[in-house]
Amino acid sequence: MKFRYLTPLLLLSLIFAGCNKMLDIKPVNRMMPVTISDYESVLLGGYPRVDYFMKTELMTDNVYANLNIIASAQKDLDLWFTWSPSKLADGVETDPYWGQLYTSIYYANTVLDNFNERQPASNEKELFETVKGEAYALRAWSYFYLANYYAEPYSPATLKAHGVPMPLTAKDVHQNTQNNVREPLEKVYTQIVSDLDQASVLLAGKKSRNKFRFDASAVQALRARVNLFMGDYEKAISAASDVIVNKPLSDMNNMQTRIDDKEDRYAFTGNVGVIDGGDYKNEILFFTGGVANTNIYYHANYMFRPSQELFALCNRSTGGKDYRRYIFATFADMNTNEGKQNGPTLYNMYAKQENPCYYIGLKVSEAYVIRAEAYARLKQKDKAIADLNALLVRRIRKGEFVALKAADFSDETLVSRILEERRVETAFEGGLRWMDLRRLGKPALSHVYKNGQIYNLKQNDNRYLLQIPPSELNNSPSIPLNP
Template identity: 25%
Template sequence: MQYQKIITNTYRCLLLAVVFSSCKKLVSVPDPINTISTGQVFSSEKQANGAMAGIYTRMINAESSAQPADIVQNSFAAGLSTLLGGVSSDEMYNYQGAGDQNWYLPNTNKLTAYNNGFIFNIWNSAYTSIYAANAVIEGIAASTSPNLKDSVRKALTGEAKFVRAFSYFYLTNFFGDVPLALTTDFNKTRIMSRTPQQQIYQQLVADLKDAVTTMPEAYPTSSNERIRPNRYAALALLARVYLYQRDYANAADAASGVINHTDLYQLEANLDNVFAPTSREALWQLKPAGVFMLNNALPEGFKLVPNPLRTGYPSICLTDIQLKAFETGDKRFVSWVDSTQPAASPNTPPPALGYYPNKYKIGSANSSFGAPFKEYQTALRLAEMYLIRAEAAANGGPGGISSAISDLNIIRNRAGLPALPSSLNQDQLLAAVAKERQTEFFAEWGHRWFDLKRTAKAHNVLSAIPLKQPWAGDFQLLYPIPPAEINVNHFLTQNLGY
């Protein structure tokens, strides 16, 4: 999808969001051009909030015309970041092997610029969210309506900046240097070159600081669901961005700012509640819209949970490397991993036992039409703040080694594991942080792949995996820029190696 197409579709979705509070593809409507910004969408608080709600609906439901099984493959926020990041790293593999090239090529790190299937969809869906966020920011700034209070203007602008930062975080970690579009003006964006990643991170920090200052502490929904971000969701993402920049003092400070609000946030003692709509651990979740045939399943669960349960063929499974990372007695393995043994065909041996991520437990086999959702797509959660603070302290941040061990033990205690000894040195402590991140955030939003890359461990870990040999080269640690984008914008260049 090219920039112009993204902008047009975004405008249409924003307009429809006002009427339907969701982003559904209906009959064709005239291109709104510039008239969207003030008179139509941002003339009242209700309409402006509807525009923001439409962005989240599009993020989790992708294109409404997609088949249910395809939604997860069409949006970076509906599970695509999880699955592509998982197969590109050492935590997941495609069960069908070479029979499904869209997963097999990133799984074996054999991508080229023209064979990357679902990877283009990360680019397209993330930029769709970015343009929608920019449209809200510009529309609010241009609106002269007296029905849009100043406090609402500031809060919604901060919320849109959060969405823009969240989307850019995934874009830059998948693709590296990408165009930094802070406007919906196609005349400007169509000739943009790639922006250095460090400059993108600077923009993320600026956007998230604004969001922390202007967004409310309470979640802006009447149901108290955490399906629209608040100030602390922005602070949590800011903590992550600081960590990725190795700004350990600020990372620890931002993480503590979330952890200390025990009135809002607590780790769920029962791991089965972590991804529930009522989770007190959740900082921000995306609520599905009940797309036809998905019933009450999330797109990610629909893709991963086999049908029939425990005897159906799985789609994507956990690697032996990931399975061996769990210590004996780890409750995360018990609650968040399941297995299936497909039945053997006549005259053929039984297929291999497959262990698959089961954080989201409802799929096509056990979903129900009209039933309430028992889980929401969880984008940010409290456990990450403890591990960010631990990693920052282990790298010389506030509290030092003793503080880092204490935070790690909080996560380990919840998982039913023994406490780490106080005698760990820095190298041992950093290894312990990496291990806890591997077992806490497996099959979540590409955390493992990003962690390997940002800690400079990706080459040594990934190039040694038999499935990924012969190693094509470290250029595979970034995805290729979609050639269609380069064809229409000759200021864009391809990532080296492709």
């Protein structure tokens, strides 16, 4: 990379001056970017590096505590599973989720500040537009997560509710270090949509670099997700359709050869997870969030496991053998001491903890369940059923799948079935279950934990919003907190 070197206390500290005191942003180097390639490196440094959504699954009905396991859970996991008002350990003021997402925004803004004033040479135009498009996508992604963690779910009743701070340039960070404000939720979503529109135009027709970076299809998948959460079903259908037309849905029947060779219990364990079997990786559009050696739902010493309620949704007594059960099943003999200790479930998407693998951020099957839900909510039952069948025929063993029929569902039961399939397809991916629970009415939940103690999350509980971190309150004392 071509960097212009300044003194150690200048360089990117000119960019980052004071920003570590606002929004928990932390500089990663002290070099001043100059070329478009330099700014590409800045952008790549802004892609999230922590598992900023896996712990939110602990707050959902997708997880239970297997109390037969001897080892105790990490203290910070307790805080999430029991819906503690604060998810930070005693004496800790910085929230790594808040900090990571605002760091990503800062890096994206740094790129956009420069590129909005820059005219690329003709031989640099493609790289310029690719990097700029990714920067818009990364900023939209980050604001979407911030809004869905720290603000109310989007609805006509919450448009004026407190959203999150929304710096749109690196300069904003310097100017508002001690005077940060939470923009209205409607304004935050308007910006997300605008950024995705920009990203879509800039990345259209560009060659995909790899699945760790946004490309045109990943942007469309994210647009479909955002529009679904906004209740804009026609636009959700349009964006999801663009993904479905251009990207293949994996057929899990391709795992059968390995299953026949290894048998159920040993087909996906050790060094091979479900993501490694068949052609499943082909439908992944975007990996994110750090290597999966922090899979807190797999190892025998970890007590938090996929719930049996979740497992039952892909282990129905009728409709054929569902290959998605291999994502969640131990296939252990529950009549043995070992089986009782291990329990019936684990999260086996990524195999054992030691295997490096990035978390799934966006994939093709999400586009199918988004479009199916949008069709169903618009009372287009036949189209919704067609999408469900297109998904399930690639999840159920060949020769055993029985197509669903519109006549067997009312409008309400069809939406319920689609949401069940969405829950299975997106479990432990992108923090979607927690965000879905929020948008679907913030239902009451309960968890059983140590010594049989029952913890409850009430309907519409204030704890459905994560609290603004103490570090932000210290920097901006007048910033409104969540209830």
